[in-house]
């Protein structure tokens with residue numbers, strides 16, 4: 001996450017006035033959409049007073065985890081299509097393909113417009129796309145594992161392509177000294193095309209935004225500014 005947010009920091013520096021603690025260089029107010037358990041918020045908060053991060057997610061269970069991780073960081077429960085906050089942000093981040101949770105182009109445009117309306121003039125919106133139909137691999141299998149404080153977790157994912165959706169079966173084996181349990185879920189994410197992202201961004205009022213090839217997860221990044 002440090003590496004990813006380092007890249008985000010570099011991109012924001014390119015588009016926004018210098019920031020930092022102190023009167024002359026106020027901290028940047030940043031909202032992360034789909035913040036989940038707050039891993040990226042934690043990194044932003046560590047950047048020496050340069051950012052005042054806030055998070056938004058529609059899942060209260062995720063927000064409860066984030067609340068434990070980043071005490072004092074404002075967290076909002078809401079859907080990216082409909083949330084309404086009073087603050088206008090210097091930057092809004094929609095990273096890690098969270099945008100792929102939206103079902104269709106109409107929802108995509110609605111969400112992008114709503115996020116744009118929460119930016120200050122010249123504010124920046126960074127959109128990291130989910131996989132495109134060209135990049136997704138039907139039948140892709142992946143496994144990884146992590147271990148901390150006596151807890152071992154192995155996650156295996158299997159991706160199927162159905163129309164313009166990726167259906168990802170995710171299975172977790174979670175073990176500690178009391179035994180092993182198995183949890184699984186299926187995530188369905190939309191494989192928007194580059195043209196759809198650009199149309200959505202244009203219709204939301206961001207103008208013509210071109211995908212930067214270099215992005216946090218290797219899928220590029222749309223840097224949009226109002």
Ligand SMILES: C[S@@+](CC[C@H](N)C(=O)[O-])C[C@H]1O[C@@H](n2cnc3c(N)ncnc32)[C@H](O)[C@@H]1O
Nearest residue numbers: 034035036057058059062078079080096098101
């Ligand atoms: C794959 S998780 C990523 C979480 C976090 N960004 C991370 O990398 O750890 C996707 C997150 O987006 C949230 N989410 C999905 N659709 C959303 C929506 N329409 N509005 C707000 N949050 C949403 C989910 O609740 C979930 O926490």
